[in-house]
Amino acid sequence: MKEFLSRENTSLTVSVIIAALFAVAGIGLGLWMDSLMILFDGAYSLISLVLSMLALYVARLVRQPGNRHFPFGYAALEPLVIAVKGVTITLLCLVSLASALHALLTGGSQIDLDIAIAFTMIGLIACFSCTVYLRWSLARNESGLVAADFEQWRMDTVLSVAILLGFAAAYALERTAWADWAVYADPAMVALVAGYFIWVPLRMTSAAVRELVLAAPLAAMREEVLQATSDLGLSPEAVRMTKVGPYLVLELLVTPSEHTMPGSPALRALSASGPHRGPPGGADAGQFGRGW
Structure with missing residues (x-):
């Protein structure tokens, strides 16, 4: 049990540290470059940071024995945190989708693609590394909180791949006769990614709510x-x-x-x-x- 708790806490701590770095870099660079895609990635990392810190605290509470106020312990806090995480990410996807559609209808956005591609490549390497580490941790000790973080980073890894491909396509488009269309690449990527990935937090929330209402297990x-x-x-x-x-x-x-x-x-x-x-x-x- 001590080994399980140690690995769970270490996994969540690694997730918190990497999410903090991405949140600061993504939001700062996204606002400076006026890039909806990078801003979306940074906001996602910020949410991951706050919720991973909450998960780290809950992971300690869940393993504590019951007391006078909570005679059956704190086990229900784990699916509650996962449900909150799923709802929050869903709302982020909806807001980002609305912002992207607005940008598409108002002329798109011009960004520095060289900086955007470099930042996205660094982000992809970090996201993939964190996903592999959390998958390794899950293979040895299953934890609902670590599993939720793994889903977040897996989603962020695929998101980084999509961003990189989109920026690369826009970079190539700028050097053709259709260069005027490159301004629509950034909001178009946000709309596609947010619309596609919204199902990930919805499934996460559904599974957590099933536990909260005491539904039968799998x-x-x-x-x-x-x-x-x-x-x-x-x-x-x-x-x-x-x-x-x-x-x-x-x-x-x-x-x-x-x-x-x-x-x-x-x-x-x-x-x-x-x-x-x-x-x-x-x-x-x-x-x-x-x-x-």
Whole structure:
């Protein structure tokens, strides 16, 4: 567990540092060059910075045990932060899309493409490096917060590729007979990228909201749990489950019998599978929580 927490905190800290550098550089350069695309990239990094710092704080809270005010711990904070992150990025995409459409309808924008291409190439290398590192971290210890950051940086990497290709196309266009159309390249890229990537935060938000409303976990996880409980003689109808943050919560409905007696084989097996909570619902209900 200590190794997991250390890797999670390190991954989120790396994400925060890189996002801070991009936020300052992107917003500053975007305003100076009057480039909607670079400004969009910087604003995205700023949002990533604020939300990654929040995720870093929540990652510590989630692992703390319950107390008098939060008897079941802080597990619900993880999907809540992911939902806020998804909604915020969605709003950024919508505002950027509206700004890009306005620029397209009012004559486009002229930018220094040499500086823009150089900045985008540096950004692409940094985004790709961060994405690879977070993917490596996820492969060793799954974390919802790190997974959300990984999705952000993966989105930013693809975004940087699209920006670089767009700026390169505009650079080439300036040296042709259609040079007047180059001013539309910057807002056109923002419109295309924002319109396409808006589905990423929407999916992120949907998954987080499912956890907040205590929906059933994914099918693969349900099948694994039902297989484990069936080995203990429990029917699928007697098992209800939900996933909240890093924890899987089970509610087992059993009839008063040797299964509910202290020291019974079934209870010993379930207790060995993870931290035990309950039974809050009386003799015919048991609840168990475990990290997943």
